[in-house]
């Protein structure tokens with residue numbers, strides 16, 4: 001990646017993870033540039049946050065395309081025109097066509113609110129509570145054709161506390177998602193993490209050439 005890697009962010013919702021990236025870049029703690037934000041929802045708060053930060057922000061409506069494949073082909077044609085080094089799914093709620101994913105292998109990451117491989121899919125906090133988990137958290141992983149199943153890069157753990165409901169647990173996890181995403185993007189932008197081009201999707205991530213288990217971040221850890 002160049003000195004200031006180019007990021008494209010995909011987001012469907014309020015955009016607090018996008019905001020964490022915007023704030024880190026503005027503070028000079030993340031050497032990267034968000035060149036565009038794309039959403040499948042015109043009303044996504046993420047688009048507003050992007051515009052307020054002076055970042056081009058675009059909505060592309062899925063219903064205007066006959067199929068997922070055609071929607072994603074159009075979306076990623078636009079994204080490719082931005083020549084991103086990294087595509088960050090930050091609360092992007094649509095499945096991406098496997099062909100588009102495989103074509104960009106190792107260049108799309110996602111933040112998921114669970115300690116993968118536990119609790120894939122939706123309503124992860126309710127899933128964790130229903131399972132009686134005493135620990136929960138968030139993961140940043142490479143996006144592959146396997147939903148929420150790509151190689152995990154980094155995780156943040158939080159305790160499940162007595163009296164937690166899905167909302168309180170989600171709030172505690174979200175606080176840790178932001179530094180987790182920023183730190184992971186920082187490592188990727190600095191070229192410290194890469195998915196080997198010929199590796200199987202389940203192959204371990206290598207950090208500085210050393211086989212690396214997912215980075216585990218304690219619940220009280222804060223990044224500089």
Ligand code: GRF
Nearest residue numbers: 013014015016017091111113
């Ligand atoms: C986060 O919990 C993220 O992990 C999940 O969706 C939520 C998005 O939050 N995929 P925000 O839009 O970044 O505030």
